[in-house]
Amino acid sequence: MSDVLFCTDTFWKAWGDQVTAIAPDIETVLLVNEEPVADADLERITIAFFSHDAWPERAGNYFGVALRADNLAWLHSMSAGVDSPIFQTLKDRGVRLTNSSGSSSSPIARTVMMFLLALARDLPRMMRAQANAEWAWDRWSELEGKSVAVVGYGPIGQEVVRLTTAFGMQPVIVRRQAQGDETCPVRPLAELESVMAAVDAVVLALPLNDDTHGIISADLISAMQAHAFFVNVGRGELVDQLALTKALATGMLGGAGLDVTYPEPLPADDPLWALPNVIITPHNSGSTDGTARRAAERFFANLVPWVTSGDLLSEV
Incomplete structure (x- = not known):
């Protein structure tokens, strides 16, 4: 049959x-x-x-x-x-x-780099200036030499590590434990807080399950450096979104690139939309x-x- x-x-x-x-x-x-x-x-x-x-x-x-x-x-x-x-x-x-x-890992990883580049160059401010016909000169930050924690080492995380390395960044992989197939330093997931406190950027590429739900807590967010960037291409439910919003709004965090939120679609009255240091895409980073x-x-x-x-x- x-x-x-x-x-x-x-x-x-x-x-x-x-x-x-x-x-x-x-x-x-x-x-x-x-x-x-x-x-x-x-x-x-x-x-x-x-x-x-x-x-x-x-x-x-x-x-x-x-x-x-x-x-x-x-x-x-x-x-x-x-x-x-x-x-x-x-x-x-x-x-x-x-x-x-793996079919969408390449475009998602490139979206991560888009977020990191745009945040380092304050693209949201530049777009607002353009909309107002303002010649708002500024000096940009470089990604080269900056440290980045890649949390999750599936196909997306692997491609993010490759691209951040190509951009001259210094990635550190965060996964449950080292497997020997990594191309850069590895830290266990149990040490996530100390890793996040030390790096210039965090890229979250974990799957959502019972163990990872809410893994990026308010305590971990508050441990990050004030200039650091946070990028999430995993799932919105991985993150304490209220704590993330507060950190971004009060200058405790430098900026965020979010392809995923909770809930989705993000309600029009959610305060994340109005934050000047946030870039939001509608969960389409892999849709090419x-x-x-x-x-x-x-x-x-x-x-x-x-x-x-x-x-x-x-x-x-």
């Missing part, structure tokens, strides 16, 4: 030929705009790919279908982050879960014109062993 793939119409139009080249007998159930999926089609679904084009507008509809597909055996997510309760619900039901870890292709390639890499032997390369 052939597999039935649940995916968006957009994904199938772009990548259907490559899917059928791997699995010639595969059938599809497509998510088309806001149209509901028939009950008979729900029963047919055996595998699913949550692709970039479904986020964020069609994510609710997509996972509504996935949760009702009783015969779903495997779901592949384009995102490295699978901390949503929906994924755990599916796993508890026996659905095998894979993701496209190349990320969808890399995510699809990770799905194809798992589809090959799935159709031949029912195996997967790696599960989450």
